[in-house]
Amino acid sequence: MLIRTDETADVGTPTGKMRVYLSRPTREGRFPAILLFSEIYQVTQPIRRLAAMIAGQGYLVVIPEVYHEYEPPGCVLSYDNAGTDRGNDLKYLKPIASFDSDNVALIDWLEKHPACSGAFGAFGVCLGGHLSYRAALHPRVQAAACFYATDLHGATLGAGQADDSLARADEIKGDLMMVWGQSDPHVPYAGRRVIRDRLEEAGVKLEWHEVDGQHAFLRDGAPRFDAALFLQAMSWTNTLFQRNFLPRPA
Template identity: 25%
Template sequence: MTSIQGNQGIQGGDVDVRTEDGVADAYFVHPDGPGPYPGVLLYQDAFGLRPHLRSMADRLAGEGYAVLVPNVFYRHGRTPVFDLPAFIDPEARPEIWQAIGPVMQALTPELVVRDADAYLRRLEEDPLVTDGPVAVTGYCMGARLALYTAGAHPGRVAAMAGFHGGRLATDAPDSPHLVADRVTAEVYFGHADADSSMPPEQQRRLEEALTAAGVRHRCEVYPGAHHGYTQADTSAYDKDGDDRHWAALLDLLARTF
């Protein structure tokens, strides 16, 4: 673990997490001090573990949390898995999805749940992380991973947040919303208004599933925001939506820990 240059008060660096299927490289960051600190598992979007995701984790660490950001695509290589530009504009570079699409599809719900156990165990065993449940947050595809994780590990996840998630409540037999009856965490979703991957009918289906299961939750739609609105290194970024996301996430964490 090395000190982060230019970020006073936090320390972070690359770590390896052993899973049932190999070793996932990850980024782990925490406040600069003996701790322990509340743990947060942060799931990436489809573009992977990159400088912007690290900066998001740094911000959480600056708020007093120990944050683990795994490379969930580790079966396809260590970070960086994809050759991406510093500023990502999929409309200008549609070939990006030719590389990313098959890798995303290979990460099945079964693999997500299996890996989540390893990520949560890594936090549990770290002396810098407080005993007890942790929080999970995810972005784009990471919102699905976060919901699967909360459903599969209810005793270990106290809070779950998902932002601009897509395909959260489909007709598929393994749709993420179907794990709602196993979730004990408090849940927050910030949907993108202009998001074809999470249309109003899916938003309603997710809300109904959470309500029927008795899950403490809040689902909000961010007006004018597009899928990916928190990701400042992409063309989808929306500052208002990003600011609102930080306020909602930090509020959830403050209530949890």
Template identity: 25%
Template sequence: MSAKNLNEQLDAKLIPQQAFDWYDEYAHGDINRRTFMTRLGSLSVAGLSLGLISSALIPNYALAEQVSFNDPDIKASYAEFDSPNGHGKGNGYLVVPSKLNSKAPTVLVVHENRGLNPYVKDVARRLAKQGFIAFAPDALFPLGGYPGNDDDGRAMQRSLDRDKIEQDFMAAATWLKKHENGSGKLGVVGFCFGGYISNLLAAAMPKQIDAAVPYYGTPAKAELQAEVKGPILIHFAEQDKRVNATWPDYETVLKANNANYEAHFYAGAQHGFHNDSTSRFSPKDAELSWQRTVDFFKKHLS
């Protein structure tokens, strides 16, 4: 993350925790935009206007690019896959290292609850820079794809059948594991809703998923959790009460499964701390968690 981008973001320490909590409710569809903005307007914070706080919380994707789509080390394109149990066809952003001397491990990248936005595409490019073949499907493909803004993206994703979305990601995983330049080793990483999908795939496809990394995602349904064997690396934000409340029971199941798992809690971090397009972004936690993620994939997908 460049110093310029950091300077363009409001210091998270200046924003009351209430505002982060309300944004989490808004981002997950529990309240609408009008309610969110009304609540923000009720805050009395010296020197911070409603506009300043809201613009700091709502993603600015111009800040999120760490790897250019023109980077000579990677080649980005789009690819379609069959999803007979989902929406019939799926599509996603495929990024491969530009120079492959041998078969490369593959990683499925799963977006949040609003479609394939620029931040998640950048995550795929970051993985390709590390030598992985990365594929980021867009759950909104049946409706024309990510619309260019998160509000419409959230509404579109809510309108789709949840079971079919899950089947689309399972189909994407199956397709990617068989990629012609892939080594046959498959990892998955996802954020928020994508964290849930990462947990789901680890439970529903334990023989196909060789390593899973959910970021602040809820676990799969209770009846599936017993299938999780790992390896799985789980990242939590300390301030993320909604997701963290699911962890004690999930960890009990993982222990009973003798699963190969790691879990890390990042002190003071907000839900979404890896997303570098808002003031929820925590540079040190994002960097540490990402290094752990890359190392985890290199260990288990080599």
């Protein structure tokens, strides 16, 4: 399916304008919207290629700049020590309530978008894996794919250590897919067990994958990129979204 990736918009949120990037099919129509959440570096080229991959399956994919309160529109942090330090600082500076109000504002904006069908899903990697999980707390989100979500097991996302993500697991009503690299130092085995135990306890509709990979194994062009795992992960993602968004036989 041919797609276009040249659209941006500035969405109003309670904490200021948020630049978003859209990828969607070129043909006319209304498509399920996928909120795609980036790593701590914001909307890098690998993230935009992920969006294109998903949009090509028939979705309206929207990537928000998660640090819009602190960086100017269009800011992309570098994959180096300085960019990593800045991205990590901001994920602990921004209140978790602001991450949530961004999601509400984005869904409200998409509901009026002429290419949105009114169905919503989420996808995210690293910080974005956690934010995809937070999006799943919204009652409109039917399916969320969360890849190597950081700060979830330790409840350490956001300012003031007010992270209640796992505590609110009972609120997730859609399908949740979580994917982890077994060699990920940010989410060790014990942390993954904390997360899975809580989700099982809450009765979440859960799909769980642990693979022989490292953190950020989806980031193409980087040393930890694993092409075989990338293809497998996209297959899982496509199946998750098809299960929730494709018309079912009567």
